Amino acid sequence: MNLADFNPPIGSAETLAPNLRRVLAPNPSPMTYRGTNTYLLGAEQIAVIDPGPESQAHLDALLSACSDQEITHIVVTHSHVDHSPLAKALSQATGAPVLAYGPSSAGRSDAMLACLEAGMNSGGEGIDPDFAPDILLKDGEVFSAGDQTLTALHTPGHMGNHLCFAWDNTLFCGDLVMGWASSLVSPPDGDLTDFMASCVKIRDLDPQVMHAGHRTNCEDRLAHRASQRSRGTDSRATQTRPQAGAHPCARDIYRHTKSTDPSRHPKRLCASH
Numbered sequence: 001m002n003l004a005d006f007n008p009p010i011g012s013a014e015t016l017a018p019n020l021r022r023v024l025a026p027n028p029s030p031m032t033y034r035g036t037n038t039y040l041l042g043a044e045q046i047a048v049i050d051p052g053p054e055s056q057a058h059l060d061a062l063l064s065a066c067s068d069q070e071i072t073h074i075v076v077t078h079s080h081v082d083h084s085p086l087a088k089a090l091s092q093a094t095g096a097p098v099l100a101y102g103p104s105s106a107g108r109s110d111a112m113l114a115c116l117e118a119g120m121n122s123g124g125e126g127i128d129p130d131f132a133p134d135i136l137l138k139d140g141e142v143f144s145a146g147d148q149t150l151t152a153l154h155t156p157g158h159m160g161n162h163l164c165f166a167w168d169n170t171l172f173c174g175d176l177v178m179g180w181a182s183s184l185v186s187p188p189d190g191d192l193t194d195f196m197a198s199c200v201k202i203r204d205l206d207p208q209v210m211h212a213g214h215r216t217n218c219e220d221r222l223a224h225r226a227s228q229r230s231r232g233t234d235s236r237a238t239q240t241r242p243q244a245g246a247h248p249c250a251r252d253i254y255r256h257t258k259s260t261d262p263s264r265h266p267k268r269l270c271a272s273h
Contacts, residue, residue: 006215007034011057013065016211017170019043019148023061025052027082032214036082039172039211040065042146047073048096049145049165049172050213051086059089073145076100077174078162079131083213087131099143100133100161101152104189107160112188120188127159127189137163155202157195158183164202171207178214 008014013021016039025036038058039049046069052058062071071094076084079100087098101107104127108116116122137143139154151166158175165172175183176198185192202210 010035011061013040013061020170020211021065022211023058023065025058025082026055027053032082034215037211037213037215038062041148041150041167042069042072045070045072045147047071047075047145047148047150048090049075050077050083050174051090053082054085054089059086059093062086062090063093070094071096071146074098075145075150075165076131076133077164077172077213078159079104079128080159080175081126081128083174084128084131087133091134097134098132099135099137099145100131101154101163102133102136102161104128104131104159104161107154107156107162108188109156109160109191109194111193112160112191115188122188153201153205155198157185157191157193157198159189160191160194162198166205166207169208171202171205171210173202173210173212175213176202177210177212 008022008024010024010026013023015021019042021040023038023040024034025038027035036050036052038052040062041047041049046066048062048066048071051062051074071090074087074090074094074096076087076098077100078084084100090096091098105122137152139152141152143150143152145165148167150172153164153166155162155164155174155176162174162176164174164176176195177183183195184190185195
């Protein structure tokens with residue numbers, strides 16, 4: 001599917017697969033494309049995955065879509081303001097608990113904690129500072145979500161508390177894989193080294209379908225990744241890059257720029273580890 005072909009109606013529940021629907025939130029922007037995808041998982045009991053931004057219209061749309069069902073779980077991939085703020089109002093309206101890895105400060109790497117201690121500001125890229133899940137999920141935890149079963153996968157990088165959720169051969173990948181643009185990694189809430197490791201983790205999981213937080217599913221991204229593997233460009237050497245450190249990676253990636261000497265950019269040392 002071309003980017004321009006993805007233009008679902010805002011606020012309408014669209015069936016993507018048996019027991020899976022999507023409702024597009026009314027928050028289109030350069031950072032969110034058409035808006036945030038909220039997923040409704042289940043037949044009679046529903047898990048809402050990424051309730052979305054604080055929006056009465058979107059809350060009404062979700063409650064209307066589930067008027068003949070029961071919302072029993074609210075599951076959040078990460079606490080950016082386009083994904084998590086509506087969780088509180090939806091929980092109050094339904095009594096459903098909110099499940100996530102942790103608050104917005106959870107899951108930060110040691111390097112990013114050091115950046116915070118050094119004075120780097122947090123929250124500059126739309127953090128939800130008041131996000132407070134009722135139930136904390138661990139990496140690899142299998143849990144009930146509506147009348148379905150999900151596996152939580154801690155995938156930090158875009159944000160420290162980012163989770164993906166595996167549902168059989170389908171993955172709800174939040175903003176780890178955007179489906180329409182490169183994922184934003186903004187220190188100290190995001191960490192490039194963690195992001196690279198999380199991409200390897202999901203690659204090795206090899207899901208058949210990935211439903212992203214924005215745009216549609218990412219089957220084309222999976223095909224691109226498979227093409228890279230067949231050409232040998234998606235090397236297993238990627239797995240060793242986090243251990244090698246971000247500076248050698250940066251020098252490799254930006255070798256055509258005027259300066260690849262990190263010492264000439266002292267303010268970026270913390271941001272790139």
